[in-house]
Amino acid sequence: MTMLAETLRTVFKEWKYIFLSVFVAALAFALATWLPNLDLLSSILTDPLVPLIDKIALPINLLGSIATNFTVLSASYTIAIALLTGINVALATYQIRRQRQSFSGTGAAASSLGLLSGIFGVGCAACNSLLLASVLGIVGGTGIIPLLPLQGGEFGIAGVLLLVAATYLLARQITRPLVCKI
Numbered sequence: 001m002t003m004l005a006e007t008l009r010t011v012f013k014e015w016k017y018i019f020l021s022v023f024v025a026a027l028a029f030a031l032a033t034w035l036p037n038l039d040l041l042s043s044i045l046t047d048p049l050v051p052l053i054d055k056i057a058l059p060i061n062l063l064g065s066i067a068t069n070f071t072v073l074s075a076s077y078t079i080a081i082a083l084l085t086g087i088n089v090a091l092a093t094y095q096i097r098r099q100r101q102s103f104s105g106t107g108a109a110a111s112s113l114g115l116l117s118g119i120f121g122v123g124c125a126a127c128n129s130l131l132l133a134s135v136l137g138i139v140g141g142t143g144i145i146p147l148l149p150l151q152g153g154e155f156g157i158a159g160v161l162l163l164v165a166a167t168y169l170l171a172r173q174i175t176r177p178l179v180c181k182i
Helices: 002-011 015-046 052-066 072-098 106-121 130-139 142-147 153-175
Strands: none
Touching: 002 072, 002 153, 015 052, 015 072, 052 072, 072 153
């Protein structure tokens, strides 16, 4: 735990990594809250009769849908996934810049798996796991989601756990001394 805290202090003492982390987390959060409303967003943003102020206000107002359209569980893991994604991108960027030639893909692979699982877990109370249902619908597997104890929330929880593991792996890589490969 102290290794992780020390790594986070080392990386986030530079403002560019703080900015990158916050930007990526905000983007991930925005995408997760807009995802259930893509049809609405698309129709409003492309409608020439809708005033510009409404086109700007709608995406901003939809960010608040996390409080009304998401269950407490899905809102919690959506926020956690967004924050952990931001932290992971900042850590990976730091590590890549620190050690360009010998970057090991272990942490990056875990980050990618966590992000992918988290994306499949994004959903609201009305639509359960939107992306997972779409993917499983192609192969006829949507019938299993209602049978799961959390109706697909397991994928969001798995995403959080994988991103926590990825954060730990990246932090561990960052604390290792640099080794020059010849």
